[in-house]
Amino acid sequence: MDFISDEQVARYRRFRPEVSVAELEQFFRLDAKALEALAGKRRPATKLGWAVQWGTVRMLGTFLAEDPLDVPGVVLAFVAEQLDIDPACATEYLTRPKTAYEHAWEIRDLLELSEFSKREQEVRDYLSARVWSTIEGPRALFDRAVVHMLREGILLPTGITTLTRLISEVRRTEHARLYRTLAERAGPELRARLADLLRVPADRRVSELERLRTAPTRASGRVMVAELHRVAEIGGLGAGAVRVEPVPAVKLSALARYGLVSKAPTLRDLEGDRQAATLLATVRHLETSSVDDALDVLDLLITSNLLARAERAGKAEQLRTFPKLRKAARTVASAVEVLMSAPEATEDRLVSLVEVWKAIEEVVPREKLVSAVETVAAFVPVTDDDAAAQWRAELVKRYRTVQGFIELLLEVIRFRAVEAGTAVLAMVRMAAAMAKGRRRYGPGDVAEHEALITGSWRPLVYRNPDVPEGQIDKAAFVLCAVMHLHGALRRRDVFAEGSERWSDPRARLLDGDAWQQARPRILTSLELEVEPAGHLAELAGALEGA
Template identity: 60%
Template sequence: MPVDFLSDDQVSRFGRFAADPTPGELEQFFRLDGRARELVAGKRRDATKLGWAVQWGTVRMLGTFLLDDPVAVPASTVAFVAEQLHLDPACLDDYTARPKTAYEHTWEIRDAYGYREFSAAEAEVRGFLAARVWASLEGPRALFDRAVVWLVDNRVLLPGITTLTRLVAEVRATENAALYRTLDEAVPDELRQSMRDLLKVPEGKRVSELERLRTVPMRVSGSAMTAALERAKDVRGLGAHLVPTSVVPGARMARYGMGSKAPTLRELEESRKTATLLATVRHLESASVDDALDLLDVLMASRLLARADRVGKEEKLKALPKLKRAAGRVAKAVGVLLETAPATEDGELVSVVDAWAAIEKAVPREKLAEALAIIAEVVPDEEGDEDEEWRAALATRYGTVRGFIRLLVDVVDFGAVEAGAPVVKALKQLPHLIHRKKLPATEVERELVTGSWRRLVFAAPGAEPGLADKAAYSFCVLEHLHRALRRRDVYARGGDRWGDPRAKLLAGDRWESAQPTVLTALGLEAEPAAHLAELAGALHGAYHQVVAGLPTNSAVSFKDGKLVLDRLGPAAEPKLMPAFRQLANGMLPKVDFPELLLEVADLTGMTSAFTHISGADPSMEEFELSVCALLLSEACNVGLTPVVKPNVPALTRGRLVQVDQGYLRAETISAANGMLIEAQRGIDVVRAWGGGLIASADGVRFTVPVQSLHAGYSPK
């Protein structure tokens, strides 16, 4: 591997001060402890005292001594150390009067604090780097930084930058080769050939099978859900999960396999190709299940539940006028009944006939019966609930889910905790039940059919007695599944985001074999007591620090035993901002928007993308002016009138209508937009903005280069 992988920033800060240390770094590395103060006190001159203390902090922060120039330290650092010793920072200039003094101090610090040469700890560094290669996704730059931190923490003096760079490259190459070899040897010949076939483009197709399996669902529909489950089934059918690779990490290779084109993967060395494909397919096994359940979540939430809820609310609104009239009639009847005395003055009870006679004078019996029927229809009974309207609307969308229910159960291996066990049981029975022509009510999972689902499942309008409504019961189970998945009461075995969070915890022999590598990579001890005590102490200190600052913190208060935080207000504008804004505005040229559009068209040549609908190139004069005028009218939504100029041939109404009908259409506008993006990428400052794929709306910057389940191009 080449060893010139370091960034300019890494090179500039290796073993030297690239910038002034932060206040936190000064406290951490240059705050003198008791032993350092004792050793400093043994020096005679102020310069040697300050020089020794500066070198002591330098090796603690950088991992090396600045032997070529011991005083090449930021002034803020010297001032921080000098303040602790009550010395003048300027006296450090006399520290190098006797060159050997600095060397003697380095030897003293090394002996007193146990610093080692790199050669004495090289084997330990190799072991640490090897563990990081196996247990992380870090590239060579990150590994180099990890190695520097390890050396500093373990009081090992930094070697030359080339030595450490070559060591990182060598260890990474060696461990990767071992990783490739281990995975390659575990793959049976049949699977090896099946994975190589993924790199081929089938006849009549435009992309390889691997590219098809790597393509995530982008549309939200029942047919897209079926396609997503078929994808997961195809990946699972390759059988990569049967290869025993639990102790071999392949996440980094999976990332390479997911991001590389098929021709690139075909050119890899054989063992690396097999290992990369195996890791990629293993990743796709979990990713395809997660993608399918992501799609199910979005489908249920946005396309089914949300729409049904909206329809239910619309039905409620439509029923409100009728309900209002019906309630008024019932209120009149009840009012008459309440005003009627239960008995006359002589003690004779009022008969029912007399009561009805009084009621019918206010509301006819037929109208009252009609009102009661309306109320019974609109207002849920004791067994119903407020969700009945939208659930009834949801049941009408049965065709959306009917096609993938069996595939969902066959492809995704659902598991559950105790609370989700009835949901999984009902889901696994569902394909067999809905396959029947009629669904007996005795065979459904009654524990899930609660609330308004009872009426919809067991008493649907027009349903035969003793039978259950298949559409309503299917959505009843899917609604419970959707909620249980979000609560993680139900999970997908083999999934990652939707999987069992306990599944990846190593135990038994698997943990015993992986324990040394993992502990070395993380820098932890086998016994966690000391580490937990350290974390508990830090947490305890943080709590006390927060409590101590509460009396003087005006943004925090307690109300009814609850912590109340003031809202963050807008940040104060820097003092120089008004002047800077005025300066920037003065530098901007004042141009009309049409002139700017014409200039951009001339610089980018974007008008050449507007070809005639017949395929011919434009032959009319000043075609660019006509196109820009049309773009301006469309963008500003002002119509043709403001841009029409009868005395300019390119801007007459007839010319503009002709160009609009013959040249402006979706594909030409898209092609012109692509030319603008390519031209923008050539501007230096754009590289700092994200390569031309950055959008901005209301101050929020985001990147949406491709359509996905959760993001897409606005139809507006």
């Protein structure tokens, strides 16, 4: 009984000091069957005692053998009011003790109640399903078991220790089965590799497990490469290849949480099967979390490092060129002011272009005006897409950062895409192949990805003056692909297999054999039938009744 609370002990097979109106209505409101049974009772005290016992067993799951009327006053008053009886007559019910026992047997048959000893296996199966399918603790299981027995018409055992021992036994059995199942699935070779993770190398101060479960704290190109190597190292252990379908994901998560927070000496002291199961779940979780960490670093690297720095550099360039632009704009404005003040042509007088130009050149020389127009055209975007040209050009200058990890990114992380992200993924694969070699590429080589090279990316990719004629700017193409990948990952048009935060949510649904194996115990733990029609009808009836 160590695991249950004093409150649970106090309310087991007993009334609480206060009974709510909802409980009175649910358990002590006499239905048609109860009223029919009461019709054969003659004395008011007999009717009152029978009705109180009827509601008591429905609420507490037991009969009060020593004193059937040891109930709160509101219960007596509520039942007496329904029967139009004075509750003061209740004491007469106890003059013949055998009457209460006879009524208990009668009510047991009427409600089709069963002794716990006859249906103990049913309760055991229910608890086993709950332990296997959930991470509920023993206190929650105790309450679940009581509610289950009340719902299924099973009388609670007289001693509370009967139920607590059953819960403890079921938990030990199911946990042992869980550990044994995972340990057997892991196999001796993987178990040995996992146990080696608890070893502390001579040149280090922490175990290999501690090193692998340490997440990154900043974002940079080097950190990205290190994270991808970490993903590859964890995946190389082979824990992800173990088939664990019989074990619910919630149980694996609970084992993994324990493995992630426990020190290596604590894990070394665990019993063999439990140690293997805990390490297997922990490493499988690390496979997922390491992919998440790597993609988080990629997201932070692009948004905070590459994009933010490129935008800052672009703004700095704009500020640097602002005096030139202001001077050129002033020059153009002076010429336009002369043009606007020129007299309009009439029938009597024509205004020639020569005269206008002569007037303008008196204010601004033609060569100076041409230079000013060229300056304005260079610094002022023609379209909205061109507004990003400055920072995209700055972004291309950071090509080396991306070049260092883009090939490794695709080798280590398995990307998949929905229809909207297929073209993006193909472009990124092309970019990774381009980044690792020294080959020159022309427009024809990237023609299939032309639809994604839009806006200010087009001149950067196709018309870089520093690239020989007939070639594309490889760096610009690679950065364009990475930016598309970043956007597609955020929209989940592209997702990573084995990830949690960057995955396809539909992939988490059980299907096929995995669902068929898990289905029976899940349905048992949820107290649901295979076919939903009966459950839906029950809910509809309850709603209609309410």
